[in-house]
Amino acid sequence: MxxxxxxxxxxxxxxxxxxxxxxxxxxxxxxxxxxxxxxxxxxxxxxxxxxxxxxxxxxxxxxxxxxxxxxxxxxxxxxxxxxxxxxxxxxxxxxxxxxxxxxxxxxxxxxxxxxxxxxxxxxxxxxxxxxLMQKTFTADDVTIRDVVATPVAIMEHRGAPSSIGETIKRFIAWRKATGLTPKTSPTFNIFHCDPHTTPDTEYRMDLCVGTDRLLGEQDKPMKAGLIPAGRCAVLRVIGHTDNLEAAALYLYQTWLPASGEETRDFPIYCQRLSFFPDVPESEAVAELFLPLK
The missing domain is CATH 1.10.10.60 (Homeodomain-like)
Incomplete structure (x- = not known):
């Protein structure tokens, strides 16, 4: 049955x-x-x-x-x-x-x-x-990588998760103006907070594009930052990547306690490899990185 x-x-x-x-x-x-x-x-x-x-x-x-x-x-x-x-x-x-x-x-x-x-x-x-579309993960889905340091330009989102669409819109406009398209420059999100436990006024998330370009006054509110080098547990998510909470929960709740690993002082983040609506939602791909000691 x-x-x-x-x-x-x-x-x-x-x-x-x-x-x-x-x-x-x-x-x-x-x-x-x-x-x-x-x-x-x-x-x-x-x-x-x-x-x-x-x-x-x-x-x-x-x-x-x-x-x-x-x-x-x-x-x-x-x-x-x-x-x-x-x-x-x-x-x-x-x-x-x-x-x-x-x-x-x-x-x-x-x-x-x-x-x-x-x-x-x-x-x-x-x-x-x-x-029926809930993703299930196993330890075989997680790999450990040595990640190189990546300089990034950051647009900070501060406020309710429901308003992130407007920040994304401004982020895309800046990328188009500077020629840093997803085809030429990697895209990252850094998650500083859990949206379920953080008040809307205190929620923080960074939209990032990989670049070592010097930023000037004309680039505000973008600011320079760095995704540091180090070991990371990496979980690839395919399909409907607008919500990565199930993947993050698996890493924290199941994978990390059983792995014997310890986290280091940098937030969990993702790299977005393909995007909806450029591809169907079921084909969008993101990789979630949990920084390890």
Whole structure:
């Protein structure tokens, strides 16, 4: 029975991965039931029973998430192109759906995203994914590396985790202006605090790009920093890397006590190797580094 349940869940996960990869294609019940190898006459009820929302709503939210990221962070892409790629026949239809979902027009969101209603709107999507998409890690997933020192330029985020989208937007704009793109310069996040135990006003996280470029007045609020050399436990996470809490919890709760290792005085951090929406969410890759003595 356990094997049967695992097989059933794997078929459902395959559908979610397919939706992530094919947000711009037709995603009918016939297509998705075929991906899962379930009867099209029962698949919709199976999907709702498994994930708690309809296939149509899940697809709509997945497409809107990708579209909103492109609006906020890919300013060179037109609203019309984003609307058509999201499956809408016209920019007007996309704008109506976007405003209904987030309370802002696409152009307004692009200029000044209101992240609180955006996060709330995707609660059902996150809840659906959490039912079967939770990552499980083992000690074999962790490697120990000797990391070389990396000079970085840092944009500090201070304040509620829910407002980090605006910091990311400014960080991306600075990178574009300086030519330090993800293809040429590595991207890091340094996590100073646990978002669950830190008051919003005290939450700290750094957005970093690897560079030894000298920073001047024109680069403010960027500042120079260093990710130090040393041993690190490294855990690679593939898919849905916007939330690395499960990976961090595994390192602290399971791996570290059993390893006999001791941590050193530098925060846990990650390197982002590929990014949504440049790649589907299921294909985004990040490596989490736990500094060791």
């Amino acid at each position: 356990t094997a049967a349940i695992e097989n059933y869940q794997a078929r459902m996960r395959r559908v979610l991965d397919y939706i992530d990869r094919q947000t711009e294609e037709e995603l009918s019940l016939d297509v998705l039931s075929g991906v899962a190898a379930f009867s099209k006459f029962h698949f919709h009820r199976q999907f709702v029973a498994t994930f708690g929302l309809s296939v149509h709503r899940y697809v709509h939210l997945a497409r809107m998430k990708r579209a909103s990221f492109r609006l906020a962070y890919h300013e060179a892409q037109s609203v019309t192109d984003i609307a058509l790629d999201a499956g809408y026949d016209s920019p007007d239809a996309f704008a109506r759906a976007f405003r209904q979902r987030f309370g802002q027009s696409p152009s307004s969101f692009r200029k000044s995203p209101d992240w609180e209603p955006w996060l709330a709107a995707f609660g059902p999507l996150d809840a659906a994914r959490s039912k």
